Amino acid sequence: DGIYRYVIGVQFEVVEDDNLKARLVQLDKLLKMLPRKLPMKSRPEAAARGKLAANVTGEANDMINQKEQIMAEGMANEGIGGANRPQKIMDAGGSSGQPISMDKTVFGMSKIAWKADPVGALGSLMQDQNAAQAFVEFVGRRGSTLAKFRTEFLNEWAAVTSSSDPGRQLRRFLLRKNNVATYYSTTMEITWGPRWDPNFSGPKEAVPITTMPSARDQRAWEPLLANMEAWAGVALRTLTQGQFSLFDEFLDSQEGWSMFQRLYNSEKHGANSPLSTIAHGLDPFSNNLWLDCFKVLSERMSCGAVVSDMTIPGIPLNYINEGFKAVTGYGKEKIGTSCRFLQGPDTEEYLNDEIVEALRNCEPLHIKIHNHKKGGQKFQCLFCLHPVFGANAEYKYSVGFQTEFDSKRTLYKQLAEMDSFMKYVPKSMDGAEMEGYEARVDEVYQMFTKMEKQVSFMPKNQGQFIVQDTKNPYVGVADSRVKTVEEANRIAVESNLAGGMKSGAADMSAQIQAKMQNKESKLASSRLVSAGQRAALEAAEADAARIAAEEREAEAAQQQLAQQLSQINNQAAEKTRLFEERMKQMEAEYAAREAAFAAKMEEMNGQARQIADKNAAQLAEMSVQMGVGGPKRRPGYSSQ
Secondary structure: OOOOOOOOOOOOOOOOOOOHHHHHHHHHHHHHHOOOOOOOOOOHHHHHHHHHOOOOOOOOOHHHHHHHHHHHHHHHHOOOOHHHOOOOOOOOOOOOOOOOOOHHHHHHHHHHHHHHOHHHHHHHHHHOHHHHHHHHHHHHHHOOHHHHHHHHHHHHHHHHHHOOOHHHHHHHHHOOOOOOHHHHHOOOOOOEEEOOOOOOOOOHHHOEEEOOOOOOOHHHHHHHHHHHHHHHHHHHHHHHOHHHOOHHHHHOOHHHHHHHHHHHHHHHOOOOOOOOOOOOOOOOOOOOHHHHHHHHHHOOOOOEEEEEEOOOOOOOEEEEOHHHHHHHOOOHHHOOOOHHHHOOOOOOHHHHHHHHHHHHOOOOEEEEEEEEOOOOOEEEEEEEEEEEEOOOOOEEEEEEEEEEOOOOOHHHHHHHHHHHHHHHOOOEOOOOOOOOHHHHHHHHHHHHHHHHHHOOOOOOOOOOOOOOOOOOOOOOOOOOOOOOHHHHHHHHHHHHHHHHHHHHHHHHHHHHHHHHHHHHHHHHHHHHOOHHHHHHHHHHHHHHHHHHHHHHHHHHHHHHHHHHHHHHHHHHHHHHHHHHHHHHHHHHHHHHHHHHHHHHHHHHHHHHHHHHHHHHHHHHHHHHHHHHHOOOOOOOOOOO
16 A cells, blocks of 8 residues: 555675675575565555655645644544544543543643733733632732732722723722722822802811712813823832742632633633633644644744644644744645754754654654745754643654744744743643653663663674674575573674684784784895905994993983982972971961960050059149149149
């Protein structure tokens, strides 16, 4: 049925010898014998997936848009359809039989949309009475006094804007004398006092009347309502940004989750609310609910966002947002193809391997790779993968985000969008934690670590699991027994050791023959030289020996000098140490003497004060005696 099922790889070592031609002929025969098609048909379910597979030609497969219909027909033909097959995702409980709820996924995507426009989202929330009450109670517990009055003011603003007579409703709020949130949060002025009335007989102070206009005077209320509208915008920004940003905290709290559940349940029953979820207007019981919600959310994002169906061969793209077209130039015409069209001559192969491994192992990924736009321009692409699993832990979707990594201001917004999606959208469609997922990742990691240790001793550029035999390069091809990794390694090591021993013996034989030839050539040359030449040769050898002896003497003198320098350095270090110890001892003695001198000075100062006090007392006594019996003092003279 034309479904791409397997790929067969054949390798052998090319050694240039007399048998190379014959082995190449054998290889050609082997390749011709390998089948290109299997004499069997796939199961109906697999055949249905084959219809949806990505085309190897790179062209889009338009059938991906009819996936649910094609898969339903395939499963029905296989005999597992009919009444026993759940038609709605809310009815598909898997092995447990419990209904599947996608509330957490819808909540995560809704939070992303609300946090992208917090001012608009909070304004809509305050228009919903139940949602507003939940937010008011949350701020009452967690917010400051200023935040509480701002929230109460927004509650009153929502009541005024939803009223059929906004002027009358605003007048009711302003007539309160205590805790008037609208008065505290706007620039309105209220003047209280007696109003002159010629027909009033009682005291004017008994009737405190405000100067605000009557409820029937609509023109007079228009500027007040405009003032309230302007300050409502200030209050919304205050509660969603900066120091008093309580809206994000509310959405991440249990109160926010409870608010969403009430809101989403009312939407499922057809109710409309000023604050809508990401699933508003979608069929909550559809099998494509997750993908439909992703489509709505991705079109609100400026970064490139695509989703691939991991259940279909070739991993075709299910959806492409407009942000992807802005980044790469490719649009929705590429739905149904794989993402290979972004690769080019400058794309790093090792990074492609990382992407493939992440897809195989159901892992998230964050890399930076060089991709190519539709016009062929190379660009730095920041690429992220986010796996999504089905209700029965089936690897359902893989969400990919792309953005051009440059210095534009839009980069920061796109990074925030990517981070929000990975943070708030669960890895499973029903929002449940993937039981054993982290343990499975650790198990795979340990397995690969063990394999790396097992093959670490193998020579480079050789197949670790291929048994090498120089006599028969096709050994093991027709063997029905599959060799294990340990056995293949053992055989390969033994063959390598044997080959090494053979090559070592050959090398030793060659070296012995070379030495013998060298000696024979020296003997032959010695017979040809004359006596004078032999004398010159002996003199040259004596000079060489003398020079070698002088070099040895110089080397010995240099070593002796180095030893003397080392001794001098050691002596200097010892003297430095003794000097430092003496300095520390002198500092301690000086500190002790200074403390004794200070104590002595304090004692002398105390004695001086006692003497001064005694003298002062005597002088005072003498002054009194002189004032009683002595001569008269001048006017203004003090007793002192």
